[in-house]
Amino acid sequence: MNDTTAWRAQAEALLNDIADATRDGPGITRESYGPGEDAALQLLEQHAAALGLACEYDRARNLWMRLADDTRTDPVVVIGSHVDSVPQGGNYDGLAGVVAGMLVLSSLRGRHTQAAPVRVLALRGEESAWYGRAYMGSMALLGRLPAAALQLPHRTGAGAGTLGDAMARCGADVDAIARGESLLPVAAVAAYLELHIEQGPVMVARGWPVAAVTGIRGNxxxxxxxxxxxxxxxxxxxxxxxxxxxxxxxxxxxxxxxxxxxxxxxxxxxxxxxxxxxxxxxxxxxxxxxxxxxxxxxxxxxxx
Ligand SMILES: [Zn+2]
CATH class of the missing domain: 3.30.70.360 (Alpha-Beta Plaits)
Structure with a gap:
């Protein structure tokens, strides 16, 4: 089996396992700071261990992965994306970027010291579908989630709790997040790379397997x-x-x-x-x- 075939098999196994654990009707449901997202992160941890990757959680409960023996403290190249989804959403949205990062890490083993240290980041809480606000995990990480956002009610009503309740349940340091404390020294990050599925039809229509994003449209x-x-x-x-x-x-x-x-x-x-x-x-x-x-x-x- 050549490298590409092996990576493909690993990626499929991981993506399929997480799809099976979070399937919901015609799609998958991985609620931000909720059960489906938890299940996905647990499976990522298990697969990471099998690939020889070390895992740790930051204080916003995003998951970080690295090669177990790469303890360098130089600014890191972060590869990542989000693991949550909209209700009955697509399995590859977000998750594909995390899985791609894990395979990059795994392929660097043995020669990783030739390049900057790489970390893979599995972000929580990107989708606005659950609390009416997007990028909760990354904003909390950077100390930019307004304290008022922690009071946002769940989409099914205040009876289901607030974003702050859900974050606390997952073990996030809600007090530090409310204070706007930066949980990640930004100087520790040299670059951030995200592989993401295309949300539009252009690549399929043009027959492109991959393309680079040149910008994001403002509106x-x-x-x-x-x-x-x-x-x-x-x-x-x-x-x-x-x-x-x-x-x-x-x-x-x-x-x-x-x-x-x-x-x-x-x-x-x-x-x-x-x-x-x-x-x-x-x-x-x-x-x-x-x-x-x-x-x-x-x-x-x-x-x-
Ligand atoms: Zn996405």
Whole structure:
């Protein structure tokens, strides 16, 4: 068995074990600072031990792995990602980056002193689905999780406890986190690398096995834009006297779509979406000319 075949088998075994332990309907569920995430971390520890990796937890209860005999204290290259998921999410989202890091560590054995020390970081609490806030494990680690965030209720209601309760249950140092104490000296990190599944369809469409992220798009959002027309009887108002809000918004969005195409041709990075577009439920009807449309508008770009 060559190296690549062996690594593939190791990666599949680890990914499948964790999928089996956290399966939930059509996907997997690994709640942030909750049971599925705990199960995933325990299995990572077991596989790490089998690969000869040493494990330890930081005070935000993120899991760190290293080659057992690599105790160098130089700034480390961190390879990592998150192990939690949205409810019934995908097995590879986050976890693939942790598993890739473990295989890198394992492949460095015997020649690791030729390069900077590598650590693998399995982060907890990245997904906002559980407490309405993202990046909880990494922000807590850096002393940047606001104390108020610890009071956020679980998605199923306050009866299920707060983020602070869940973190404490996992053994995190909630007092230090509330004080905004940095639990990781940032100077100890030389670089951070994260392998992640692509969230979009481009790599599959282009047939690329792997690609580098060149940036993350920032966004501008208008959650509720109103277009006001004039309601009227669909059988009684002739075309020339109509002010149809639906047709106006349709025209506006198709003009913007055309504008978008031109900006792309000019070399700009841009995506735009109107994910919500509705007539008011209390007054709309098949036989009423729409007098109002509400829609959302979001634009994202890597350009300033
Ligand atoms: Zn992810």
């Amino acid at each position: 501008v959002r208008h959650n509720r834009v109103r277009c006001i027309g004039e309601a009227g009887h669909s059988g009684a108002v002739p075309r020339w006297l109509r002010k149809d809000a639906v047709l106006a918004v349709a025209q506006l969005l198709s003009r913007m779509d055309e504008h978008w195409r031109v900006l792309l041709q000019m070399g700009m990075d841009l995506v735009m979406t109107s994910g919500i577009c509705t007539t008011p439920a209390q007054s709309h009807a098949v036989s009423v000319i729409p007098g109002e449309v509400q829609f959302s508008f979001e634009a994202r770009s890597q350009d300033a």
